[in-house]
Amino acid sequence: MKAAEETHDIVIIGGGICGLATALALHRKGIKSLVLERSDELRATGGAISVYMNGWHALDQLGVGEELRSKAILIKEIKDSWLFKEEVNTTPSRKAGLRCLKRSDLVETLAATLPAESIRFSCRIVATEIDPITSFPIIHASDGLIIKAKILVGCDGSNSVVAKKLGLKAPKISPICEARGFTNYPNGHSFGDQFLRLWGHNFLLGRAPINDKLVFWFVDHKFNQRDIEAREDPTLIRDLTSQRLEGSPEEVIDMIKNCEINSLTLTRIRYRAPWHILFGKMQKGTTTLAGDSFHVMDPSIGQGGSAAIEDAVVLARCLAGELQHHQVADSGELKKRAEAAIAKYVRERMLRIMSLSTRAFLIGSMSATSSWVKRMIFCVLLVLLSGNNSLSHAQFDCGHL
Ligand SMILES: Cc1cc2nc3c(=O)[nH]c(=O)nc-3n(C[C@H](O)[C@H](O)[C@H](O)COP(=O)(O)OP(=O)(O)OC[C@H]3O[C@@H](n4cnc5c(N)ncnc54)[C@H](O)[C@@H]3O)c2cc1C
Known part of the structure; x- marks a missing residue:
């Protein structure tokens, strides 16, 4: 035929x-x-x-x-904060027109x-x-x-x-991978219109508000064996990610722990x-x-x-x-x-x-x-x-x- x-x-x-x-x-x-x-x-x-x-x-x-x-709300400021040094850097971003879009x-x-x-x-x-x-x-x-x-x-x-x-x-496949997800705050979050980048020894966390209740976050880290398993299991992505952020402010750890579990993904970076x-x-x-x-x-x-x-x-x-x-x-x-x-x-x-x-x-x-x-x-x-x-x-x- x-x-x-x-x-x-x-x-x-x-x-x-x-x-x-x-x-x-x-x-x-x-x-x-x-x-x-x-x-x-x-x-x-x-x-x-x-x-x-x-x-x-x-x-x-x-x-x-x-x-x-x-x-998606306009993000007016990018804040860089380091876990291992007492330094915070804020950059106005209004002119860059940055919004975080679902x-x-x-x-x-x-x-x-x-x-x-x-x-x-x-x-x-x-x-x-x-x-x-x-x-x-x-x-x-x-x-x-x-x-x-x-x-x-x-x-x-x-x-x-x-x-x-x-x-x-x-x-090419980068040694870095990224866990991503949403966290919903039914009574509103307190992060305003700021994009946070938190630099740890072995990770970079990004947190951006979508609106006054919903926040998007990502955590970049070196890919390892456990991540292979985690890719298929959102609960494991959440648990491994919150463990990785040990030493971070409580609000950051809570954001990961209280995330929308079905929104979680773990992606290898390609370029x-x-x-x-x-x-x-x-x-x-x-x-x-x-x-x-x-x-x-x-x-x-x-x-x-x-x-x-x-x-x-x-x-x-x-x-x-x-x-x-x-x-x-x-x-x-x-x-x-x-x-x-x-x-x-x-x-x-x-x-x-x-x-x-x-x-x-x-x-x-x-x-x-x-x-x-x-x-x-x-x-x-x-x-x-x-x-x-x-x-x-x-x-x-x-x-x-
Ligand atoms: C971790 C991560 C974070 C990112 N963050 C940002 C960001 O903050 N801002 C930004 O601008 N970009 C970001 N990007 C990049 C952005 O996601 C991509 O550049 C964008 O999705 C590219 O769109 P695309 O349509 O080219 O490819 P894709 O989104 O990959 O779409 C390809 C489509 O083709 C379909 N397809 C594939 N093969 C076939 C086939 N053989 N037959 C039929 N259909 C097929 C797929 O199902 C898919 O729907 C990020 C990427 C990653 C991995």
Whole structure:
């Protein structure tokens, strides 16, 4: 029996933050696309993400910024505190526009703004290839379905099938992992609008308010054998995390002990080294990448999600610029225009992505190494890259859709 076959103009693999944002950006430009997502429903695991001004600029272009701002309070101050020295450092963050947004709020809002038929769930892609006759992409799903597309965007995350096909190396795995969760305070918490970073000998704790009752937290630490077991057991994540924070203020330990157990996750940190991005091939014909499949980065600067939304805006702008207002005579002309649009997108994004992923790489490497010499080197490089404004990357504006 012949396998089922479909034809679509633009196919996006992956219905995470980037896939949904890309589909929405295209939709706003009047261009139809189809998102293929392997899960049976929207995936919103991983608690919350910090979104700075650059992310809000991009969300405003998608028309969902206002709605999402109302779901997360503006964080006005970042407080760094060290367990092993009597030093506290506070940095005003109002100008950086920082808010901590629940992933579920973000993906549900993006999905709800898309036409219903734009997302197909339970569709796992196992391979992609280039049609030897038309040179357009062909996509193979695990159930045997074959989809022929004119344009393919791989938004399938750090373990991307599309990135592999383009010849990119698998992302590196950091020795650091992150436990994350929510704690609800039914009578309100007392942390105001402050983002706390508590530096211990062997951990970094972050705590950010979502609203006046809900708090998001994460704890970064070196991955060890017990974490393998804990990944499958939220109770163990909670217990190991609270043990790890021994010596921390009581309110911090209580926050972990009283967390919402079903919100807990433990994730290994992955990243694409900046030089792999710089020398990687992000386009083949009318196939390209966006989001983590392009540039998965250490979460230390809280920019992976926002960079993915910026990608979506820039890619849709480039595609619309080439395809929308021109008479496309035939598929040869379409291919030429789509390739030019994608090349423009990759060129435009490369500088920005290199800057973000190098920062993330340097900070991630600083926390992963125990060598003081290496730390000093990474620190000097970071200062050379960022100057005296450690949040300058958060002021970036990816421009109009
Ligand atoms: C611990 C941690 C903390 C973070 N904190 C922040 C933060 O504070 N701020 C921030 O901006 N970013 C943060 N990030 C980064 C952010 O989560 C990612 O950059 C963002 O989720 C990338 O979105 P994406 O859509 O590219 O990939 P993903 O979210 O991974 O989505 C990929 C989607 O593709 C689907 N998929 C994968 N393979 C296939 C397939 N073969 N077929 C069909 N579907 C497929 C998956 O099911 C998934 O839905 C953090 C990341 C981590 C790990």
